[in-house]
Amino acid sequence: MKKIINIGGKDYTMQSSALTQFKYRDMTGRKLMQDINKIKDLREKNDDILAVLDDFLEILLQITYVMIIESDVKQVGSFEDFLKGIEKLFDDVKWVDEVIDLAVTPISGGNQGNPQQFAK
16 A cells, blocks of 8 residues: 655655565564554553653654655665654654554554454
8 A cells, every 4th residue: 555644744655565564674673563563552651752752763763764665765765864854753743643554554454453453
Protein backbone atom coordinates (compact mmCIF):
# COMPACT_ATOMS: atom_id res chain seq x y z
CA MET A 1 0.00 0.00 0.00
CA LYS A 2 1.26 3.49 -0.82
CA LYS A 3 0.39 6.66 1.03
CA ILE A 4 1.56 10.27 1.06
CA ILE A 5 2.40 11.41 4.58
CA ASN A 6 3.40 14.94 5.53
CA ILE A 7 6.26 15.30 8.01
CA GLY A 8 7.38 18.74 9.02
CA GLY A 9 5.65 20.37 6.08
CA LYS A 10 7.10 18.01 3.46
CA ASP A 11 5.19 15.25 1.69
CA TYR A 12 6.76 11.81 1.43
CA THR A 13 5.34 8.90 -0.51
CA MET A 14 5.66 5.77 1.60
CA GLN A 15 5.00 2.17 0.79
CA SER A 16 4.36 -0.77 3.04
CA SER A 17 4.27 -4.34 1.78
CA ALA A 18 5.39 -7.79 2.82
CA LEU A 19 8.90 -6.65 1.87
CA THR A 20 8.92 -3.86 4.47
CA GLN A 21 9.65 -6.10 7.44
CA PHE A 22 12.62 -7.65 5.65
CA LYS A 23 14.03 -4.32 4.46
CA TYR A 24 13.67 -3.00 7.99
CA ARG A 25 15.55 -5.97 9.43
CA ASP A 26 18.28 -5.64 6.80
CA MET A 27 18.71 -1.91 7.48
CA THR A 28 18.44 -1.94 11.28
CA GLY A 29 19.15 -5.48 12.42
CA ARG A 30 15.86 -5.46 14.34
CA LYS A 31 12.39 -6.91 13.71
CA LEU A 32 9.74 -4.46 12.51
CA MET A 33 6.78 -5.76 14.51
CA GLN A 34 8.78 -5.93 17.74
CA ASP A 35 9.82 -2.31 17.25
CA ILE A 36 6.27 -1.20 16.41
CA ASN A 37 5.02 -2.86 19.58
CA LYS A 38 7.85 -1.20 21.50
CA ILE A 39 6.92 2.30 20.33
CA LYS A 40 3.25 1.64 21.03
CA ASP A 41 4.21 0.54 24.55
CA LEU A 42 6.42 3.61 24.99
CA ARG A 43 3.52 5.87 24.04
CA GLU A 44 0.98 4.13 26.25
CA LYS A 45 3.02 3.46 29.39
CA ASN A 46 5.04 6.63 29.81
CA ASP A 47 3.65 9.89 31.03
CA ASP A 48 7.11 11.47 30.78
CA ILE A 49 7.66 11.61 27.01
CA LEU A 50 11.15 13.04 27.47
CA ALA A 51 12.24 9.87 29.27
CA VAL A 52 11.48 7.73 26.23
CA LEU A 53 11.84 10.22 23.41
CA ASP A 54 15.21 8.97 22.12
CA ASP A 55 14.09 5.35 21.73
CA PHE A 56 10.70 6.37 20.37
CA LEU A 57 12.15 8.73 17.75
CA GLU A 58 14.91 6.37 16.65
CA ILE A 59 12.50 3.55 15.94
CA LEU A 60 9.79 5.74 14.41
CA LEU A 61 12.16 7.56 12.08
CA GLN A 62 13.84 4.34 10.96
CA ILE A 63 10.47 2.78 10.13
CA THR A 64 9.53 5.96 8.25
CA TYR A 65 12.78 5.96 6.30
CA VAL A 66 12.45 2.32 5.26
CA MET A 67 8.95 2.92 3.88
CA ILE A 68 10.10 6.03 2.00
CA ILE A 69 12.98 4.06 0.45
CA GLU A 70 10.63 1.20 -0.41
CA SER A 71 8.33 3.60 -2.23
CA ASP A 72 11.01 5.50 -4.15
CA VAL A 73 14.68 5.57 -3.23
CA LYS A 74 15.06 8.88 -5.11
CA GLN A 75 12.95 10.78 -2.54
CA VAL A 76 15.75 10.91 0.02
CA GLY A 77 19.44 10.16 0.20
CA SER A 78 20.93 8.54 3.23
CA PHE A 79 19.16 8.24 6.56
CA GLU A 80 21.24 11.18 7.76
CA ASP A 81 20.14 13.28 4.77
CA PHE A 82 16.52 12.38 5.49
CA LEU A 83 16.88 13.53 9.11
CA LYS A 84 18.60 16.77 8.09
CA GLY A 85 15.64 17.55 5.84
CA ILE A 86 13.15 17.51 8.73
CA GLU A 87 13.04 20.86 10.46
CA LYS A 88 9.92 20.39 12.60
CA LEU A 89 8.96 16.94 13.77
CA PHE A 90 6.08 17.73 16.05
CA ASP A 91 4.24 20.76 14.70
CA ASP A 92 1.64 18.27 13.57
CA VAL A 93 1.86 14.78 15.09
CA LYS A 94 -0.76 13.19 12.85
CA TRP A 95 2.05 11.64 10.82
CA VAL A 96 3.14 9.44 13.74
CA ASP A 97 -0.05 7.38 13.74
CA GLU A 98 -0.17 7.37 9.94
CA VAL A 99 3.33 5.87 9.76
CA ILE A 100 2.54 3.20 12.34
CA ASP A 101 -0.78 2.30 10.70
CA LEU A 102 0.84 2.08 7.26
CA ALA A 103 3.67 -0.10 8.56
CA VAL A 104 1.28 -2.71 9.98
CA THR A 105 -1.17 -2.71 7.06
CA PRO A 106 0.34 -5.72 5.20
CA ILE A 107 0.27 -7.79 8.37
CA SER A 108 -3.06 -6.62 9.78
CA GLY A 109 -4.89 -6.44 6.47
CA GLY A 110 -5.70 -2.82 7.24
CA ASN A 111 -7.28 -3.64 10.60
CA GLN A 112 -6.22 -1.41 13.44
CA GLY A 113 -5.16 -2.91 16.72
CA ASN A 114 -2.50 -5.28 17.87
CA PRO A 115 -0.82 -6.80 14.79
CA GLN A 116 0.13 -9.92 16.75
CA GLN A 117 -3.51 -10.93 16.98
CA PHE A 118 -3.43 -11.60 13.24
CA ALA A 119 -0.44 -13.92 13.43
CA LYS A 120 -2.29 -16.59 15.44
